[in-house]
Amino acid sequence: MDSAKKYVIIALLVMVAGCGGMMDDLSPSGSDKRPAVIAGTTGPLVGQNAPDFTLTDTLGGSVTLSTSITTPGVRGAVLYFTMWCPICDTHMSNMLTYILPNYPDVRFFLVDYVSGSVAEAANAQLVNGYWGSGFTVLADVNQSVLNLYQATMGSTVVIDRTGVVRMNEDYKDGTRLQTVLAGLP
């Protein structure tokens, strides 16, 4: 059995050594590595033109991004990508309490990318307590918008009324979102 210890040690070392990208967390970098963006191109990065899309909301209406942000009186839109998880609830609750009331001229969309139908998205909105909350919930049944914006759980995208992406990152504490919204033209 003494050799068993050696095998366990070897197995532990192999497991630890075999994980790629570990150094990113073991020795985190604070360098700004955001890529340069060419203005006028379409894509999910900050400074690019936002990819347009049309999705169905949980009331059955059709929502087109370009139409929403060019509606008179609207300064832009926020897309928050939710899978109705605890972290998502924290973010959505924070946004609902501290941000939505301050920006009545911004459209706030929750993009549900895990429900299989509009009805399921509506049910998720209801059971999670966001029915009638001020958010418009969009059913991204095929995850097409998720992919367009290279988003995942908690991704928060701000698009101004000219269609330019102003922010595309994790929600965090909402401070960054408030700053970006305050700077919308």
Place this chain on the structure above:
Amino acid sequence: MLIAGKFCAALILGAALIFPLSARAGSCCGGGSGTALLLPSYYTSMIDMSVDVEKYNGLWNTRGEYIAQPGYHLWQYRLNLGLAQRLSPRWQTSIMVPYVWNYNGYPNSASRSNGIGDTTVNVWYEAVDDKSAWKIRSLKDMVPSVTIGASLLVPTGISPYDDVTSSFDITGRGFYRLDGNILISKTVNPWTTALSLAYGTYIERSVNREYGKYVEPYQKQLGDRASASLSLGYIYYIGTGGDKLTGTGSFSYLREADTTYNGVREPNSGFRKESFGASLAYASTDHDWSARLSWNHAVRQDGWGDNFPTTDIYTVGVSYGFR
């Protein structure tokens, strides 16, 4: 969840595994942390292997309301390998490394991913021995064993800050955490009880990438973590050879404070979880081999947690000690 003391309780349970509460269940929210392995007094080393199966049953929201999510099928499987080594009669160290498999099934999609989880390295000091496990003759026989220790969680897992594109691929939280632990246990055959307390603080780190996208760099620190667990076990001796079967029930409490970004607290980002556990452990006559089954259950009702997944964790494990 399996909790035991350092001496008799550790023997009974084969290898004491302290606080195997996953950080976050399922890949939707990270997770995959290891556990602490504790060596009985008269062993020089021990190897341990266990498999956790964690099933997602919904969540508690920020208001503590339980929300069932019947269409979601999220599972996390963890293979935990551990090694404990005695350094001196009262000092020991151990390491636990999990390998994590995630399965995420949603109404419109499903995904699988796997990778190493976050590694835990521990140092323990056996401060007080439980010298009377058989009979209480005087007050001093009531003195429990006390073990104190420190744990370092090393972010070897796949975190949101690695080169991944989806939250479904996460197996770790991406932060170092330093914990102080104390374990108090007392056995008066056939009963055994243990109290575990731990307090940990995460090390603030720089973040310049989120799910593969480079972002404006910022500082992030997860909130301090406190946990406690109280267990009561009954030892049943099998035959006359000394083999033991021990059943244990436990209650665990876990709380993590709010996260800060550039020093600013994010309201309601902390979480709380209360859960119950049951375990069955078998130790052979020579006590070198032991095996265990355990179940940790989060109550699917309002008020038993905040902002946290509600899960069941099933564990089967085996360990071997070297004298």
